[in-house]
Amino acid sequence: MNLRIPGPTPCPEDVLQAGAQQMIDHRGPEFKDMIGRIHSGLQTAFQTKNQIAILTASGTGAMEGAIINTLSPGDRVLSISIGVFGDRFSQIAEAYGVDVVKLPTEYGDAADPEEIGKALKADATIKAVLITHNETSTGITNDLAAIAKVVREYDRLTLVDAISSVGCIPVEMDAWDLDVVVTGSQKGFMVPPGLAFAAVGPRAIEAAKTATIPRFYFEFSRAFSYYDQGQTPWTPAVSVMFSLDLALKKMMADGMGAVYEKHARIANDVRNGVKKLGLELFPNNEKYASDTVTAVKVPEGVELSALRGKLRSDREVIVAGGQGSLSGKIFRVGHMGHITDDDVDDVMASLRSVLPELGYTVPA
């Protein structure tokens, strides 16, 4: 099976096996050592000295955490959505009574830092900016460094959904001066889902002191208060931590530079492969095409469900469809975390073999 959805991603065999270790006392010395190693590895992956809350949750739980720990009902935020996951960030904020101002961007485009600056200049009451670093629904990576710079100019908080970017493409929390950055275990880390992480900068720590949205399970300060004892407040997903412990060790051995280079190279191969098949990338400007997931327009006359079905049944290749308004219009190939050149070749060969059966002529 060549699982090429944008998460959960396939995991290396030894990482899966590490997760099958017998349970340990989550308030004992072995666990304390492990969480120490994991926290340090995560700091390297986030490129930060900040503390990182390790939450037993999906990535969406950490997105919720970013909002409820820093904001109060009625606070105004600027939500920069370029796709389904940006929309989700807005929805979470709205569910908690936050006043969400939306900066509309067409699906297929990246966010424009200049427009964000204008919106912040125009409204001094905006307290924070919600931004998706890498939008998996459209296969686009925002220029987070440039966006963060603008948000800092206007002294607002930058809350970042970096679920499909941390551990794949550069996320420099400290250099870019980000306030909350969240991700999950099942993307760049090559680990099963079940853990989410929220790195929290000093301004966000300050904001949490006066933020009045109610919270308990996802309260960051509670997570941090247990680190002295090498524990989490609630029983964590221990087996996922076993896997993460090994996966981080492997990533640290390779170095983050090598991790980023690999993702850039593989992504380039995927885009070139797709174009060779005569298919069109979904992003309007390839400059912003994501290095973790490639969104491709479904060619005229081809039924997406038939394409996905045939790839699955004939070739054991699983690709994702489009979400929301893009349903049926694009398909998406995930290439984050654990992926080889052979996996990419297999996807391209499979498309080349299956597409003609669905009425699409692959150019010679």
Add this chain to the structure above:
Amino acid sequence: MNLRIPGPTPCPEDVLQAGAQQMIDHRGPEFKDMIGRIHSGLQTAFQTKNQIAILTASGTGAMEGAIINTLSPGDRVLSISIGVFGDRFSQIAEAYGVDVVKLPTEYGDAADPEEIGKALKADATIKAVLITHNETSTGITNDLAAIAKVVREYDRLTLVDAISSVGCIPVEMDAWDLDVVVTGSQKGFMVPPGLAFAAVGPRAIEAAKTATIPRFYFEFSRAFSYYDQGQTPWTPAVSVMFSLDLALKKMMADGMGAVYEKHARIANDVRNGVKKLGLELFPNNEKYASDTVTAVKVPEGVELSALRGKLRSDREVIVAGGQGSLSGKIFRVGHMGHITDDDVDDVMASLRSVLPELGYTVPA
């Protein structure tokens, strides 16, 4: 290692190995089949026809879910705490602005259904009762059937923390007419932590429609709305689900009756073993002593940290200490889920060998 804390519990080797299977598409057909099997197995374990939300979280997340899905800020609840986890249920409610009326019970006692009836009779504004079925911090099981009967008489909601009881001792959600019952994967199910479950009855479904505590990640109706497609709203802890799928299959093959009988028999052996060592059970009345965890008073003159340390270093036996005000005063032996007679014998032999070195004379 004989891990005898009240969760995470040791897992059978094949259950651990099942969790090491490669990732699958959490929106694909294999996952749909698996979540269907799991949901059906959980219904048997909860003895209910109600829907059960499968949450990627610690048990505490499901406790939070029970509160935020059914209540509004200012709603009054009666909190029946007999220990640390009962206190936690109160704390969560308080964090969300619920008006918590506490019925004080001494640590070491079970809750008195008659007292609960009096409290409900005295205050018609109490909307719900928060109750811990099995309190692991004191090793006591409340008479949930009797308590639920009283709560029904006064027509309030019964929200139950059954984290350390479901899958171990009888929990009859439908027969006892409970409204929300929550548990986690790492107790009776013999599965690693990472998943929590909330079974939701019709009155709770109704209550959710008007409950105004804000919620998103833990919203039950959102979880249920994805079941038609055989999915969860957010990427779930897939590897824990693989383990749970097998563990439930094993439990269903044994039958719930056999599961309950085994826990009752093992617990009886543990209590008899402890008494043979001349040690005293913590519960004031053995009638309420838990069949999933046994709390034992630390004998006069023995230092608990030394006892736990020696059990660990000399015998590879891990027992839990006391929590909160019971810290240093009791130790706790977990015996839920995956446990054999040999494991019990090993604990008793280890206590018999270690205690004399710490100044306690075991009776002949």
